[in-house]
Structure formats: structure tokens, C-alpha cells
Amino acid sequence: MVAFFKGDVMGMPDETGRPTLLVRMTAKLKGEVRADTLESFRRAGGVAYAEMQRAEALRQKLADEGANLWHVEPGVSSQLLCAWNAFVLQSIGENLLDADYSADPRTVGYVPPVTHTQVTACFDEVEPWSSRARQAAGNSSLDLSATLRLPADLPEWAEADPCPLPHLRGMLAAARAVRQHAEVALGVFEASVQDAEKHGRDLQRLRQLAAEGSTAADYAEGLLEADPDPNLHEAIEERLQRALEAFYHLGQLTAMPSLIARYDTGGQVAATPAPRKLATPDSSGFDPWCLTSPRERATWRKDPRAHQSIKELWEFDPDPAATLRIQDEIDAAFAAKAIDYARNGSGSLLGSYFCCPWGAIYVVRRPVTINGRRLRQGQQFTYEVDADEVPKGGRFVRRLIVGTFAPTNDVEYCDPDGEHDF
Numbered sequence: 001m002v003a004f005f006k007g008d009v010m011g012m013p014d015e016t017g018r019p020t021l022l023v024r025m026t027a028k029l030k031g032e033v034r035a036d037t038l039e040s041f042r043r044a045g046g047v048a049y050a051e052m053q054r055a056e057a058l059r060q061k062l063a064d065e066g067a068n069l070w071h072v073e074p075g076v077s078s079q080l081l082c083a084w085n086a087f088v089l090q091s092i093g094e095n096l097l098d099a100d101y102s103a104d105p106r107t108v109g110y111v112p113p114v115t116h117t118q119v120t121a122c123f124d125e126v127e128p129w130s131s132r133a134r135q136a137a138g139n140s141s142l143d144l145s146a147t148l149r150l151p152a153d154l155p156e157w158a159e160a161d162p163c164p165l166p167h168l169r170g171m172l173a174a175a176r177a178v179r180q181h182a183e184v185a186l187g188v189f190e191a192s193v194q195d196a197e198k199h200g201r202d203l204q205r206l207r208q209l210a211a212e213g214s215t216a217a218d219y220a221e222g223l224l225e226a227d228p229d230p231n232l233h234e235a236i237e238e239r240l241q242r243a244l245e246a247f248y249h250l251g252q253l254t255a256m257p258s259l260i261a262r263y264d265t266g267g268q269v270a271a272t273p274a275p276r277k278l279a280t281p282d283s284s285g286f287d288p289w290c291l292t293s294p295r296e297r298a299t300w301r302k303d304p305r306a307h308q309s310i311k312e313l314w315e316f317d318p319d320p321a322a323t324l325r326i327q328d329e330i331d332a333a334f335a336a337k338a339i340d341y342a343r344n345g346s347g348s349l350l351g352s353y354f355c356c357p358w359g360a361i362y363v364v365r366r367p368v369t370i371n372g373r374r375l376r377q378g379q380q381f382t383y384e385v386d387a388d389e390v391p392k393g394g395r396f397v398r399r400l401i402v403g404t405f406a407p408t409n410d411v412e413y414c415d416p417d418g419e420h421d422f
Contacts, residue, residue, distance in 0.1 A: 088127075172220060220240045329371060339362045
């Protein structure tokens with residue numbers, strides 16, 4: 001069995017007035033969908049900013065009083081954390097919308113599917129976090145760490161290849177806004193620590209997390225200074241995702257420092273076990289089928305066209321060691337039982353991805369990091385390796401595809417000449 005990535009695109013009804021025919025036609029040609037419902041949620045989500053203002057005032061009050069956040073009432077920490085989460089989610093959604101509108105005023109009110117999906121995912125979580133912040137403000141004994149998995153992760157990132165440039169600029173704008181508030185919160189937090197020697201390791205972990213986020217954001221901003229080649233979009237997107245995730249966690253940890261020790265030891269995001277090292281093509285122990293799903297290798301080995309595809313894939317790989325390093329991490333995560341082979345709704349194994357080299361479809365059993373990407377429990381993913389664009393001057397693709405997969409009868413062989421066979 002082979003599987004393919006299945007994504008969803010949502011279209012929303014218009015409630016603010018019918019767009020002009022030109023706007024509708026332009027949006028249709030660009031493949032964009034209506035965003036009017038998102039605009040309704042944007043307006044309603046303004047409560048997140050009010051909660052953030054209350055939280056920042058509370059944070060400053062605690063600092064002025066010399067309060068130790070390790071020992072404040074649980075409702076205080078819960079309020080700070082929940083207000084932060086609502087603010088970050090609202091900021092990401094709004095910046096994504098605004099960046100797309102600014103990029104092409106002809107289609108204001110319409111956005112690409114990837115932007116629509118991502119903004120929807122963010123706005124959907126603003127109200128619950130805002131509500132929790134208000135509940136905590138009214139109940140000083142409310143300890144949300146007892147009922148929620150904290151620190152919480154951002155919603156799953158929507159996939160697009162390549163990611164639209166306005167979407168990347170929106171992510172960058174969100175990262176700037178979130179970073180500024182996160183760094184201020186960290187500064188206030190550090191100034192309020194009364195026993196720096198006792199909590200030294202925790203403070204170091206927070207500074208490390210801040211450095212991780214700021215470095216990724218700065219690097220992405222440098223790549224975005226000029227209109228980057230589409231081949232760079234994925235690299236920029238990955239760094240912006242990493243930056244936003246780091247700042248999102250940083251704000252939660254400064255709000256509820258009791259979470260830091262667990263975060264530091266992998267309680268939230270498990271570290272990838274030390275990987276083994278697969279043999280490279282220039283060594284005698286090299287297995288050209290090492291990227292192919294182990295359960296289906298015997299079947300693919302019987303296919304002469306598959307043999308040719310695998311051969312060409314490695315011939316066009318400019319850095320086989322980099323390709324194998326990611327597979328090493330996947331294999332190590334599988335050996336540690338952090339991931340397993342994915343199954344469909346009826347319990348049958350999904351098998352391999354439909355494109356050469358036909359890698360396995362996995363499901364995450366516990367949080368793990370692979371190729372610098374945090375994967376969450378329940379997510380499905382596969383490892384895509386593609387050489388088809390290399391002869392045309394394009395890039396060699398190595399990436400994790402995260403999403404929902406479904407069975408298909410289609411098969412794609414490696415074809416650098418540009419003629420795909422199915």
C-alpha cells in the first residue's frame with residue numbers, strides 16, 4: 001500500500017458584503033479563498049489584547065512587590081500563562097492576514113489556503129485561552145498545570161510548497177511582535193529572581209531558549225531582506241516556525257517557572273536519541289534502499305523501474321550524508337518507540353509514501369524532535385527526498401511532510417528528466 005498527503009481547504013461564506021467581480025476573479029486565479037469569517041474572529045479575538053494588558057500590569061506589580069514567581073499562588077501563574085498564549089495566537093493570525101492583504105490589495109478579504117488554514121487554527125484557540133486567563137484572575141487557587149499539558153504547543157503548522165512569500169512575511173512580523181514581549185517578560189522575570197544560585201540552571205535554560213528563538217528569527221529575517229528564491233522558502237519557514245515556537249514556550253515558562261525543570265528534562269518535547277550512522281554511498285556497507293519503508297522494501301526491490309529511480313536519486317544527491325542524517329534520526333526515534341508505523345481508520349498500515357524513495361508513513365507516539373522539527377503525539381509524517389528539480393537548477397529536497405495521509409494507487413518514480421510516470 002502507498003499513501004499520499006491529504007490536505008483540507010475551507011471556504012467561508014461572505015458576511016461583510018459581496019466582493020466586486022474583479023476581486024473575485026483575481027482571487028480565483030490566485031487560488032485564494034475568502035477570509036471574511038476569519039475577520040469576524042479577528043474582531044472577537046481583540047479580548048486577547050485586553051487580557052495581555054492585565055497580565056503585564058500584574059507582572060509589573062509582582063515585580064515591584066518583589067514577589068517570587070516560583071511561590072506565587074497558582075492562579076497568578078495560570079493567568080499570566082493563559083493571557084500570553086491568547087496574545088501570541090491572536091498576533092500570529094492577525095499578522096498573517098495583514099501581510100497577505102498588504103502584498104496584494106486587489107484581493108483584500110481573500111488569502112491563500114495555507115494562510116486560511118493556519119489563521120483558523122490560531123484563532124480557534126484564542127477564546128479558550130482568554131477564558132482560562134479570566135477564570136484564573138478570579139480564582140487564585142486555579143492551577144491549570146494540573147489539568148493541561150504545559151507548556152502548550154502552537155497549533156500544527158499548515159503545509160504548502162512553496163510557502164507563499166506574504167505568508168512568510170506575516171510569520172516574520174508575528175515573530176517580531178512576540179519576541180519583543182517575550183524578551184521584556186524574561187527581563188522582568190530575571191530581575192525578580194531572589195535566589196539566583198538556586199535557580200541558576202533554570203535561568204540558563206530560559207536564556208538558551210531565548211537565544212534559540214532570536215537566532216532563528218534573525219536568520220529568517222536576513223533571508224527575507226530581498227525577495228528570496230522559492231527554493232529558500234522552506235528554509236525560511238522552518239526557522240520562523242522554530243522562532244515562534246521558542247518564544248511561545250518562553251513566555252509560558254516565565255509565567256509558570258515550575259514548568260522549567262520538566263521542560264529542561266524533556267517532559268514536553270522529548271529529545272531525539274543519539275542516532276546511529278547509516279553508511280554513505282562511498283562505503284562498502286551502503287544500502288541504497290535505506291530510505292524506503294522497511295516493510296515494503298522487498299516489494300520495491302522487485303520493480304526494475306524502482307531500481308533505476310533509487311539509483312538516480314543517489315546520483316543527484318549533492319550531500320548524501322545530510323540525507324542519511326535525517327533518516328538516522330528517524331530510525332533512532334523508531335527504535336526508541338517514540339514513533340511507529342501509521343495506520344488508517346480501520347487499523348490497516350498505511351505503508352509507504354507514493355513517491356520515490358517510498359519512505360514509511362509514521363505516527364508520533366510521544367513528542368520527539370527530528371531534523372530540528374518538534375513533532376507532537378498523534379501527528380503523521382513521512383520523509384520526502386526528491387531529486388526531480390536538480391537538473392533544472394532547482395534544489396534537492398529533504399523534508400518532513402506532516403499531515404494526514406490516505407491510501408492511493410498512484411506511484412511516482414524519481415524522474416530528473418521531468419517526465420513523471422504513475
